[in-house]
Amino acid sequence: MPISIAQGSWLGSIRAFCQPPVIAMLFLGLSAGIPLLLIFSSLGLWLREAGIERATVTYFSWAALGYSFKFVWAPLVDKLPLPFLTTWLGYRRSWILFSQLMIIISICLMAFIDPHQDDLVLMAFAAILLGFSSATQDIVIDAYRIESAESSLQALMSSSYIAGYRIGMIVSGAGALLLANHLGSSIDSYSYSAWQWAYLCMASIMLIGVITTLLISEPRQKIHSNFFHDTREHVQLLTLFTLAVTGFIAVYFFSADTANQLKAELTTLFSNRPLASVLVEFFRLGLALAGASLVTRLLISSGLISYTLVTKTYIEPVKDFFSRYGYSVAWLLLALVGLYRISDIVLGVISNIFYQDLGFSKPEIASVVKTFGLLMTLLGGFIGGLLVLRFGVIRILFIGALLSALTNLLFMLLAQIGHNMPMLYLVISADNLSAGLASAAFIAFLSSLTNVSFTAVQYAIFSSLMTLLPKILGGYSGSMVELFGYEQFFLITALMGVPVLVLISWINKHIKLNV
Template sequence: MLFFGIAAGLPLLLIFSSLSLWLREAGVERAAVTYFSWAALGYSFKFVWAPLVDVIPLPLLTRTLGRRRAWLLLAQLMVVLAIILMALIDPASQGLTLMALAAVLLGFSSATQDVVIDAYRIESAGEEYQALMSATYIAGYRIGMLLAGAGALFLASSFGSTLEVYDFTAWQMAYFSMAGLMLIGIVTTLIVDEPVVNQQRAAQPAWDYAGLFVTFLVAVSGFIASFALSSELASQLKTVLSDVVHNHYLAAIMVEMLRFSVALLVAVMLGRFCMRFEWVNQELISRSYIEPIQDFFRRYGWSLAWLLLALVGLYRISDIVLGVIANVFYQDMGFTKPQIATVVKSFGLFMTILGGFLGGILAVRFGVMRILFLGALMSAVTNLLFMMLAGMGNDLTMLYVVISADNLSAGLASAAFIAFLSSLTNISFTAVQYAIFSSLMTLLPKMLGGYSGSMVEAMGYEWFFLLTALIGLPVLLLILFAAKRFNLSQS
């Protein structure tokens, strides 16, 4: 699980912070840089294809490696391919479209790897070992993030690329190195055993799997087509709504949320239409998509279930929206890549781990919901320290203070939040339900984070950081409401 954690943590920062610095050095505007955070929306939509990964076997690979290891190897090879493609594209001369496509492929492949690793972790050991498995996986995940964050920045800097003198070859070699590090995960996949539960799992007829896959493709095609066809109408709606609310960014967010909802409705309707045909196994679709959702609402009831889902979807909104533009902010303040790598990535990693241990201990002592509240409060308050840093400018001591507080609170909040998510999951539907919760956790924050560059351009860093602190306050109310009605023991 340590090695799987490293493989899972590597791709994330190659889409976020490391890529954002690369694009800035290549002369890409700040607003366009933060739009690239949407390339990681695959993490927020992985619940859509998680049931396919859960039930559909891969030709040849599944027979040779087993269900989980087959999908894991495929996902890891796709991650390597996506990183190599990104390394071959120079954003300064070849444009951003190809880089965006490669980044989307990396986000999709990495999210798929996460789905399989989560399922493998749950199925490969008994309940008494799950806490140890999760802790080891998280430690490996942080190491992978350190390698892709600090490691990639150190490599690019040592190879000669700076904000003043951009060198594509330096970043290319850094990303090639990251692709090579994925061998850690690939070799682990080839060595470990398939979980016993999958060795004993009965297979469905191939026709049933084909019907499920075709239904999925039809629904996804409808979702994509709805987005593509509504682009012009969405632009007109943004213009009209901007005049009404007198806020271009708020109007854009509202229109995009409406656009997403309509596209999702189209996908659901097409899926239900396909289910009317006899070539779709109704029982397989029900077991894959419907039963995990029905189980959640049946256990908690409609009102409490929606309250819990709102809490899951909004809990990390404050730190994720800020995190999208954080590296660009450090660079704009005049900090060098080695300084960012040392303070933000290396020192910040240890503060996050310390916060995680602290959060775990406090959660056991005082209860998960209380520490969940404390983590949300600290995440909002520490964003105000970024306001102070923005006013002070290039102050290395203050940067250490900001990173200490921010990463400590993030680690504490994450420890409590993971325990909270685990408590919501039914062991009968662990893989799919956990994918749904972890996807929902980042969906809205990442959509808002894509506009962070534009918001900074319009209001400046100090007002932006104040805004990220304020949007975290409603989460505190949700936790208080949930704590009165939700008892961890009842799950």
């Protein structure tokens, strides 16, 4: 049965952190946090040491776009049972375990590819598989969290999850860097074996999440009446997903040459290569989505896929959200979801390369940025969870967004000063405290928007939208830095936070939310 907490004293709020479901979220958060930096910053440093140019390195951040499109396969995770595993563990735990095993396999695949000698396409494939598997794990853990506790405990569950997530990031960020450095790899002396063993160690640490999944219990809320139990529906849903994704990929594949030509022409027209690339890629994204939609329509019109199944899977969760808030309010809420993390994510893609360009060594980056910085994020998440309980989500959401934008300006000072450890500590402290506070409030906010009848799908849509635009822009951060320089780039990321503040103020003034 779901647990709850009476809001009263600070002591009662702190004691709630000791409840078993909250502790379980700590370890599940660690499992979710391990893969992220193995796609982003740790992989970025590995590729740089292997001699890959900066712009190409930041393109690899697109391997994590699986996080931004996870709403596409969230219905499969939400509705389809896994052979043997679901009978043994239940719907949520079976999918968590399956995704964790896929993450371990993906990390091991990356470990056995040397980017200095092997084709980068192989590394990209392994990174995409890791992003896909990790995003799947996130879908189920988010659903498990929301279904395991009432709304009054969601802020603390979110804080515990963030704490575990950040610990996982310390392990895969600082841990991987320190291991690779200890085993003999550096920017001046690249060692493939050092990075290989570092990644294999990260794969082994994922066993903590596997053990947690086996020990926790399945949520007891009886909300799964909409699961598909008919084999024909299983086949139809898998067919729909497979062919729609095939149509999406086909558009990208066949438009590659045309896209390159358009980028060259627009670069000449605008005298701005990053802008040209962004415009072309957004256009390709729209075409790819249209291609997937066309495939879906053809499958329905041919009778191969039931319209009722599509409605039940994709349309009803979206319809429920718009019916609860109304179209105008719902679009504003979605705009806030899509823009809230834009400042942090766009900056974060290139942050490790920035530190390295300033002359900071891997041990310095590991100790200050990855370890100390993420500890500050844990503190920020803890404070954010308590503040949400005391003052409500919206107020802390605004404060978190304001601090996140302002702290990006500190990176401009660091770029001017250069290699300076005290300044690095100051910047990382401010940036990570604000990020932790903002994340705790934002996760609680997203949870409050989710109808428990459509947990996995609706939350997957929100969290996908949250990262889609920032990650697409983040893939061009290397090109933007080459064009504008670091100082102007950091100013641009700070200004990206201004529309977020306007949206939160408007929503707080005109919309009454139960948060």
